[in-house]
Every structure is written in structure tokens, then in C-alpha cells.
Amino acid sequence: MQATSYRRPGLVARDHVFRVPLDHGDPGAGEIEVFGREVVAPGKQDQELPWLLFLQGGPGGKAERPLSTSAWLGRALQDYRVLLLDQRGTGRSTPAGRITLAGMAPKQQAEHLSLFRADSIVRDAEVVREQLTGGAPWSVLGQSFGGFCALTYLSHAPHGLRQVLITGGIPTLTGHADDVYRAAYPRVLAKNDAYYDRYPADADIARRVVEHLASNEVPLPAGDRLTPERFQTLGIQFGQAARFDALHYLLEEAFVAGPAGPELSDTFLRGVDAVVSFAERPLYAVLHEAIYCQHTASEWSAHRVRAEFAEFDLAGASRVNFTGEMIYPWFFEQDPALVPLKDAAELLAAKDDWPALYDLDRLAANDVPVAAAVYHDDMFVDRDHALESAERVRGARVWVTNEYEHDGLKAGSAVLDRLLAMNRGEA
Structure with missing residues (x-):
């Protein structure tokens, strides 16, 4: 020591x-x-x-x-x-x-x-x-x-x-990870409701951001792409009183006028990167579902259970509903800090002999x-x-x-x- x-x-x-x-x-x-x-x-x-x-x-x-x-x-x-x-x-x-x-x-x-x-x-x-x-x-x-x-x-x-x-x-x-996320998605929807009640004009801005990201290759400061689904994960901030309003302050500076029309600002992209990147906390992504596992596999629980909640579909839902504390397999395809751990993450998601906690x-x-x-x-x-x-x-x-x-x-x-x-x- x-x-x-x-x-x-x-x-x-x-x-x-x-x-x-x-x-x-x-x-x-x-x-x-x-x-x-x-x-x-x-x-x-x-x-x-x-x-x-x-x-x-x-x-x-x-x-x-x-x-x-x-x-x-x-x-x-x-x-x-x-x-x-x-x-x-x-x-x-x-x-x-x-x-x-x-x-x-x-x-x-x-x-x-x-x-x-x-x-x-x-x-x-x-x-x-x-x-x-x-x-x-x-x-x-x-x-x-x-x-x-x-x-x-x-x-x-x-x-x-x-x-x-x-x-x-x-x-x-005693519950499975599925039970955790099946209870979590409605709570996150409630936080979205509270957010849009406070900032109703942000619904239009959020939709514009999603549409812009869907039709343009927009790099984050490290060079990796900001996709619509990564943008959607900014809802993780809704669970903390000190961070609940942070998304609003990002969105109000989201767009600037570029030579060919509206573009996402550097201020916005740097702020988003600070939230969506797992460079400072890779274990959070790699082990998040494993913390609930006892003699069972998670099999990407949050990803599977999400299919039960159409409100989070970016294409069909009436508004952009942000997700919360959920880890998805595509994180390991889009985040440079996680890409080298993709195969290991797949093995951990399939692991069914976790000891009791x-x-x-x-x-x-x-x-x-x-x-x-x-x-x-x-x-x-x-x-x-x-x-x-x-x-x-x-x-x-x-x-x-x-x-x-x-x-x-x-x-x-x-x-x-x-x-x-x-x-x-x-x-």
C-alpha cells in the first residue's frame, strides 16, 4: 500500500x-x-x-x-x-x-x-x-x-x-434484466412527458435534428458519426435534477446557418459527444446488463424489451422520445471506445453462468x-x-x-x- x-x-x-x-x-x-x-x-x-x-x-x-x-x-x-x-x-x-x-x-x-x-x-x-x-x-x-x-x-x-x-x-x-427494463421504459416515457411539458418547442427541434442526422453524415469531434439513435440516448440526463434541463440548452443552439443551409453547430456536437461517448466509462456499457444477471444471460435485454414500446420508434412515433439508461448492441458498432470490445460484449450478453450476487x-x-x-x-x-x-x-x-x-x-x-x-x- x-x-x-x-x-x-x-x-x-x-x-x-x-x-x-x-x-x-x-x-x-x-x-x-x-x-x-x-x-x-x-x-x-x-x-x-x-x-x-x-x-x-x-x-x-x-x-x-x-x-x-x-x-x-x-x-x-x-x-x-x-x-x-x-x-x-x-x-x-x-x-x-x-x-x-x-x-x-x-x-x-x-x-x-x-x-x-x-x-x-x-x-x-x-x-x-x-x-x-x-x-x-x-x-x-x-x-x-x-x-x-x-x-x-x-x-x-x-x-x-x-x-x-x-x-x-x-x-x-431475484428479477431478470427483462423485468428491469420492462419497468424502466414507462418511467423514461414519463420523464419525456415532463420534459416536453416544460419545453414544448423542443419537440420540433428534436425532430429536425433526427431528420438532419438521417440524411447527412455528421461527425462528432472525434470523427465518429452522430446517428439518430445515438442522439436519442441523450435522455439519460432526464434522471438527474442537475441535468434535466441540459438537453434544452443543447437544442437551443443546435442549428447554425451553413453555406448550403442549416447545419448542426460545433457547440451542439461537442455537448452531445460529452454525453454519448463511452470513452471515459467503457465498463458502464460492457457490464450494464450483467449487473442484474444471476445464473441467467441478459441477451441484450434492453434492446429486446424496447420492441414492446413503439413510442421509442424514431420513424413512427409522433414525437422523438429519448431513451434512458439502456445499453444497445449497436453501441459497439458506433462508439470508437466500444468497437474493439464488440465480440467480448456479445459473449458477455450470452453468458448464462453468472454467480449469485x-x-x-x-x-x-x-x-x-x-x-x-x-x-x-x-x-x-x-x-x-x-x-x-x-x-x-x-x-x-x-x-x-x-x-x-x-x-x-x-x-x-x-x-x-x-x-x-x-x-x-x-x-
């Missing part, structure tokens, strides 16, 4: 690099690095503080880079020494993407990537915990997919946990305090699935609220403060 320290306003940070097995079931198969940033309030760096592990959403999302302590982190630093963990394959941890996997055959790539789910992340966390706490249990705060990981943690290593805090991240424990008996006997925020209108995680799963976790306390969207944890300190109070029996 290596560590370097530095300060910035509001916090003192120490960077750690840990060596963990690539395959915890076969320690002789090599090692990878996992990065964690320890953060503590100024003046408290030498105090004996309890640890709080933060698990970011994703999959494939690196830990938050603290620019301020005005939201949840500031509240956490009042009581904890926080570890912002770059889950394996992300951020400063050993990366997993087109460059690092280029020397492998597709089957090797798929086998390698299959080791980057929540079960491996939890085993990494246990290695890290032993080194940082000397074996003492710590608290875990899981945001979105980080909450999925927290339930895997409760299933496989509850002895390592002092308490669990979950925000927008209780998955179905959750132990229902252990969850039913749980004695670790668990508090969870379930966002009533969450576009990413189904409310009914979350509540059904929470009932399977003994002692879990749930707060259902429509005050926040999926990014409620970043809105301030209120969400984390409420969850901590719930586990203390004060709320």
Missing part, C-alpha cells in the same frame, strides 16, 4: 493504492491495483475516526472527485474518515478498456471483464478494509450501483460492516443497520422493485421521497443526514 497526502480547502486527502487479486477465486491469476482517496476534515487527520466507504454509481463509474465539501461529503466529514474508492477498472485503479485489453482475444476479454462486477468489488473492499482499519468494520454509503454493491456486501461479508446507507440503489434481488437467507437474517432513500420518481431504479427488495432485508429502514431525483445525494447534506439519523433511531 502506497500513500501520498495533500490539502485543499475544507479537506485533507491521502491517496492510497492497494494490490488485490484480479480473480479472488484464483489468487494466482495475477493482481490489479485499486485506488482509494482518503478524505478527512482539517484538524481531524490525527483523530481516531470511524471509516465510511463511499461506493459510486455505475457500473464503471470512478469515485467522486471532491471539488468542495458543500454537499454530502461535508456532512460525512463531521463524523467520519471517508474513503472514495475507484472501483476496479475505473479512475486510477487498473483500467479495463479497449487499450488495456487490446492484446487479448475476445474470449479472454470477456473472461477478464466478467471479474468486474459487484462480487469482486466487495472482495476488493474487504482487502482494503483489513489494511486501513486493521479488521474493524466500517460504514458503507452506496449511491445507485454503489447501493447494489452494498447489498452484495451484506450478502457476502456482513462482518465487515458497521452500517449501510443506500441512496437510489436498491435493485431487484445476493444471499437471500443471509439478508433475511441481517443484523447490520440499513437505511435507504428510495426516490419515488427515480428514472434509473424502479421504486416498486426497491421496496420489494428492502422487505427481504431484515431490519432495513426505508425513506420514500419525491423531493429528490436520482442525484439527491449531491443536492446537499439533507439526504445523508436523514439516513444517519434513521440508523441512530432518531428519524
Whole structure:
């Protein structure tokens, strides 16, 4: 373990690099690095503080880079020494993407990537915990997919946990990926309704963009083509309060006058590229459906289930309805960051021997305090699935609220403060 320290306003940070097995079931198969940033309030760096592990959403999302302590982190630093963990394959941890996997055959790539789910992340966390706490249990705060990981943690290593805090991240424990997307598409349609209610004039602009892209080869800044279906994926922003209006501000600058007529502006194309490219998060695309798989294959679930919702057809629907958190096989044909992983992604979509992520008996006997925020209108995680799963976790306390969207944890300190109070029996 290596560590370097530095300060910035509001916090003192120490960077750690840990060596963990690539395959915890076969320690002789090599090692990878996992990065964690320890953060503590100024003046408290030498105090004996309890640890709080933060698990970011994703999959494939690196830990938050603290620019301020005005939201949840500031509240956490009042009581904890926080570890912002770059889950394996992300951020400063050993990366997993087109460059690092280029020397492998597709089957090797798929086998390698299959080791980057929540079960491996939890085993990494246990290695890290032993080194940082000397074996003492710590608290875990899981945001979105980080909450999925927290339930895997409760299933496989509850002895390592002092308490669990979950925000927008209780998955179905037994459902197939088809169930996830069959519930997700109507929620995304509801967000489209809300968007067009706020910006009715954008319906015409969105249709004009689709028609322009269908009849013109329009390159993004990296040279890859912006297709109508890639444009349609911008709806992923609808699920966060801080990003809900971002599409409107892109569309209002979409067209400029060119020599031969209207063209899509550089401002628009650069903004779109920042959303649709998976260059910074390839694991999000490669493993997104795998996070729901237990002894089953996803077989491109979001793509198959979409056929049940004609509202998303670009040609026949009365308006352009944007899609949400769905991964489609054509991503691996159109995104340069994903094209080299296409064959591996096909193998992972067909994989039907994924191990179980959750132990229902252990969850039913749980004695670790668990508090969870379930966002009533969450576009990413189904409310009914979350509540059904929470009932399977003994002692879990749930707060259902429509005050926040999926990014409620970043809105301030209120969400984390409420969850901590719930586990203390004060709320």
C-alpha cells in the first residue's frame, strides 16, 4: 500500500493504492491495483475516526472527485474518515478498456471483464478494509450501483460492516434484466412527458435534428458519426435534477446557418459527444446488463424489451422520445471506445453462468443497520422493485421521497443526514 497526502480547502486527502487479486477465486491469476482517496476534515487527520466507504454509481463509474465539501461529503466529514474508492477498472485503479485489453482475444476479454462486477468489488473492499482499519468494520454509503454493491456486501461479508446507507440503489434481488427494463421504459416515457411539458418547442427541434442526422453524415469531434439513435440516448440526463434541463440548452443552439443551409453547430456536437461517448466509462456499457444477471444471460435485454414500446420508434412515433439508461448492441458498432470490445460484449450478453450476487437467507437474517432513500420518481431504479427488495432485508429502514431525483445525494447534506439519523433511531 502506497500513500501520498495533500490539502485543499475544507479537506485533507491521502491517496492510497492497494494490490488485490484480479480473480479472488484464483489468487494466482495475477493482481490489479485499486485506488482509494482518503478524505478527512482539517484538524481531524490525527483523530481516531470511524471509516465510511463511499461506493459510486455505475457500473464503471470512478469515485467522486471532491471539488468542495458543500454537499454530502461535508456532512460525512463531521463524523467520519471517508474513503472514495475507484472501483476496479475505473479512475486510477487498473483500467479495463479497449487499450488495456487490446492484446487479448475476445474470449479472454470477456473472461477478464466478467471479474468486474459487484462480487469482486466487495472482495476488493474487504482487502482494503483489513489494511486501513486493521479488521474493524466500517460504514458503507452506496449511491445507485454503489447501493447494489452494498447489498452484495451484506450478502457476502456482513462482518465487515458497521452500517449501510443506500441512496437510489436498491435493485431487484431475484428479477431478470427483462423485468428491469420492462419497468424502466414507462418511467423514461414519463420523464419525456415532463420534459416536453416544460419545453414544448423542443419537440420540433428534436425532430429536425433526427431528420438532419438521417440524411447527412455528421461527425462528432472525434470523427465518429452522430446517428439518430445515438442522439436519442441523450435522455439519460432526464434522471438527474442537475441535468434535466441540459438537453434544452443543447437544442437551443443546435442549428447554425451553413453555406448550403442549416447545419448542426460545433457547440451542439461537442455537448452531445460529452454525453454519448463511452470513452471515459467503457465498463458502464460492457457490464450494464450483467449487473442484474444471476445464473441467467441478459441477451441484450434492453434492446429486446424496447420492441414492446413503439413510442421509442424514431420513424413512427409522433414525437422523438429519448431513451434512458439502456445499453444497445449497436453501441459497439458506433462508439470508437466500444468497437474493439464488440465480440467480448456479445459473449458477455450470452453468458448464462453468472454467480449469485445476493444471499437471500443471509439478508433475511441481517443484523447490520440499513437505511435507504428510495426516490419515488427515480428514472434509473424502479421504486416498486426497491421496496420489494428492502422487505427481504431484515431490519432495513426505508425513506420514500419525491423531493429528490436520482442525484439527491449531491443536492446537499439533507439526504445523508436523514439516513444517519434513521440508523441512530432518531428519524
